[in-house]
Amino acid sequence: MTRTVPLFLEGRFVDSEASEWIDVTNPATDEVIARAPVTTDDEMARAIASAKAAQKAWADVSVSERARYVMRYQALLKEHHDQLAGILAEETGKTFADAKGDVWRGIEVVEHAMGVPTHLMGEAMAQVAGGVDTTSWTEPLGVCAGITPFNFPAMIPLWMYPLAVACGNSFVLKPSEQDPLTPMRLAELWQEAGFPDGLLQIVHGRKEQVDTLLTHPDIKAVSFVGSAHVGQHIYRTASDHLKRVQCMVGAKNHSVVMPDANREQTVNALVGAACGAAGQRCMAISVVVLVGEETRDWVDDLKAAFEKTRPGVTGDSGAAYGPLISRAAKERVERIIGTAESEGASLLLDGRGYQVDGYPDGYWVGPTLIDNVTAAMSCYREEIFGPVLNVVHVDTLDEAIEFVNANPYGNGTSIFSDSGAAVRKYRRECEVGQIGVNIPIPVPLPFFSFTGGKGSFYGDLHAYGKDAVRFYTETKTVIERWFESDIPDGHGPNMTINLG
Numbered sequence: 001m002t003r004t005v006p007l008f009l010e011g012r013f014v015d016s017e018a019s020e021w022i023d024v025t026n027p028a029t030d031e032v033i034a035r036a037p038v039t040t041d042d043e044m045a046r047a048i049a050s051a052k053a054a055q056k057a058w059a060d061v062s063v064s065e066r067a068r069y070v071m072r073y074q075a076l077l078k079e080h081h082d083q084l085a086g087i088l089a090e091e092t093g094k095t096f097a098d099a100k101g102d103v104w105r106g107i108e109v110v111e112h113a114m115g116v117p118t119h120l121m122g123e124a125m126a127q128v129a130g131g132v133d134t135t136s137w138t139e140p141l142g143v144c145a146g147i148t149p150f151n152f153p154a155m156i157p158l159w160m161y162p163l164a165v166a167c168g169n170s171f172v173l174k175p176s177e178q179d180p181l182t183p184m185r186l187a188e189l190w191q192e193a194g195f196p197d198g199l200l201q202i203v204h205g206r207k208e209q210v211d212t213l214l215t216h217p218d219i220k221a222v223s224f225v226g227s228a229h230v231g232q233h234i235y236r237t238a239s240d241h242l243k244r245v246q247c248m249v250g251a252k253n254h255s256v257v258m259p260d261a262n263r264e265q266t267v268n269a270l271v272g273a274a275c276g277a278a279g280q281r282c283m284a285i286s287v288v289v290l291v292g293e294e295t296r297d298w299v300d301d302l303k304a305a306f307e308k309t310r311p312g313v314t315g316d317s318g319a320a321y322g323p324l325i326s327r328a329a330k331e332r333v334e335r336i337i338g339t340a341e342s343e344g345a346s347l348l349l350d351g352r353g354y355q356v357d358g359y360p361d362g363y364w365v366g367p368t369l370i371d372n373v374t375a376a377m378s379c380y381r382e383e384i385f386g387p388v389l390n391v392v393h394v395d396t397l398d399e400a401i402e403f404v405n406a407n408p409y410g411n412g413t414s415i416f417s418d419s420g421a422a423v424r425k426y427r428r429e430c431e432v433g434q435i436g437v438n439i440p441i442p443v444p445l446p447f448f449s450f451t452g453g454k455g456s457f458y459g460d461l462h463a464y465g466k467d468a469v470r471f472y473t474e475t476k477t478v479i480e481r482w483f484e485s486d487i488p489d490g491h492g493p494n495m496t497i498n499l500g
Contacts, residue, residue: 003034005180005204007043008187010050011197016043022177022204027093027323028313030361034091036180039203044212047172047201051143052218054198055170059140063117063168070166073193074110077158077186081107084185088154089314091179093322093363096314098277105443106158109464112446116166119469131483137476140168141220141244144472145213147234148183149226150176150325151280157183159450159463160223165199167472169220172201172213178325180204214238221471223463224248225282228383228409228455235458246459246471248452250383251411254287254392255440256400256426258417259294263301265438266416271305273414273440274389275367278311278321280329282456283412283434283441287373287380287390289400299371299391303348306367311387312356321387323356323363330363333386337368339378346371351387375406383409397422405431410454412442433457 005024006013016037024034039047058066077084085099094102122136146160153175161171175183187202203209213219214237221244224234228250238245255273257266273285290298312319324330334352341347351366365386373380373390380390394400404413414436415426427435433453436442444450449465451457461471 002032003181005034005036005184007037007039007047007204008184008200008202009043009047010201011191013184013187014043016040016204018043022206024091024178024180025326026090027325028356028359028362030327030363034181036177036204038205039209041212044203044209047203048143048213048216048218050198051170051172051201054196055140055142055168058165058170058196058199059168061168063120066166066168067114067116069193069195070110070114070116070162073162073190073195074107074114076189076193077103077107077110080185080189084154084182087185088179088182089322091181092150092153092325094277094314095312095316095319095322098321099314102152103154105152106155109155109158109446110162112464113163113166116163116469119466120167120473122475128479132479132481135478135480137478138167138469138473139476141472141474142169143172143218144169144221144223145172145174145219146223147174147210147213147226148176148224150178151277151282152225153179153182154186156225157186159225159468161200163464163468164221164223164472165195167469169472170199170201172203172219174203174205174209174213177204177206210234211237214243215241217241219243221245223471225463231458244461244471246461246463247457248282248411248450248463249456249458250409251282251284251452251456252287252380252383252407252409253283253285253412253414254289254404254407255285255413256289256397256404256415257291257295257298258397258415258419258422259292260418261416261438262418263298267298267301267305269416269440270302270389271309271367272320275306275309275321275387276441278324278365279387280325280385282452283443284385285414285440286384286388287392289392289394289403291394291397291400293395296393299348299369302389302391303369306349306369306389309367309387311354311364311366313359313362324365324386325363327363329385330365333365333384333388336379336382336384336386337365337370337388340370340373343377343379345373345377345379345390375403397425401426401429405429408455411452411456412436414438414440414442
């Protein structure tokens with residue numbers, strides 16, 4: 001029987017009164033496993049009103065007590081780690097190992113939120129002027145909202161609401177309609193952790209529901225992760241309604257390989273970075289820039305490594321990755337692959353039409369390797385979001401840096417080299433927000449911030465780390481002056497006991 005996905009409103013799981021529903025499909029089988037509601041206008045209004053009411057009382061809860069709630073939540077997430085990964089794998093098609101990684105990276109951000117008393121410390125200075133002291137306080141914004149993508153249904157929601165709530169806010173989450181079951185299980189554990197009702201609301205739907213969050217006057221800040229064109233709409237709309245906004249959007253991530261790099265380690269890293277999670281991550285490496293004539297024959301090693309890599313279902317221990325999220329996603333990736341040869345590239349491995357035994361209806365794309373790619377080609381210009389690696393050849397590091405910097409996106413990049421001088425030049429001159437050195441996917445741990453730049457980010461303050469604390473709070477400055485002439489002289493009633 002197909003499951004019906006509830007809403008999470010006012011601290012309860014509620015069956016929606018929606019008239020329109022969205023099918024949730026297992027990508028490995030093409031079977032409908034659940035239906036998610038398109039939340040009604042009344043239900044959206046209830047969610048925001050409840051979040052606003054809950055936040056007022058929550059802001060008065062001590063920061064130490066808020067941290068204790070987060071600690072209980074973290075313990076429950078760890079206890080149910082494998083169960084969460086199983087739910088996530090079913091609705092996304094990820095391998096179990098990949099699903100566990102999704103959940104764990106979210107737990108790490110919750111662990112960071114446990115330190116909220118330290119994160120919220122303000123600043124103070126005495127005697128900034130004659131008899132004047134100044135103090136800055138960190139205070140919550142109110143109701144915040146998050147719109148999250150399909151590719152990390154545990155990690156990315158956990159980037160947002162635990163820290164936002166720890167900072168004293170309430171939160172309305174609109175997860176991807178393609179895999180809402182994982183966020184709902186996160187909400188069940190949230191409820192079990194004992195958070196007051198209304199601090200977290202979860203609604204489902206499409207653009208209309210998102211636009212409600214972007215335009216409602218009681219929503220003070222919006223966090224988004226997803227595609228560039230959607231992010232542009234979210235940033236412009238929410239900003240026009242005077243909200244604080246952060247949008248982590250599209251990417252085209254490059255790995256630059258110098259001739260002195262460790263060949264075996266680099267090749268293995270590139271295969272994992274291109275094909276892991278079926279390439280459906282904003283930090284996937286979809287372009288390798290091989291520098292110098294000596295790296296020309298690396299392509300043979302890349303091809304051999306790609307040929308040993310294959311997709312499969314969650315329980316297949318030999319599978320490197322799972323299917324794409326939807327039939328539309330598969331068709332889009334195959335369309336982009338199909339442009340390569342006609343535009344002059346060399347299609348060394350073609351993943352179109354790939355089949356997994358026993359799962360003929362899955363959204364499979366095999367590992368794909370495209371050589372002799374140029375910046376003008378569709379396979380380079382478009383964000384593929386599939387298990388595809390483009391190979392670009394340049395003669396010098398300067399040419400590689402120029403090539404990377406010419407791309408409008410700036411999410412992540414990496415350089416593989418044993419030369420400290422080459423690495424230093426690259427990290428200084430490369431105009432990308434996150435740079436890995438002999439690391440293919442430079443995603444920082446939560447005590448830093450996720451700092452993609454250029455066309456990969458719209459806003460001022462990034463996700464998690466110190467930036468996220470600043471994003472979810474406002475600073476209040478108090479300037480005080482007290483006059484010594486007003487000090488009482490102490491000649492009040494004598495309350496001591498007369499002993500004798």
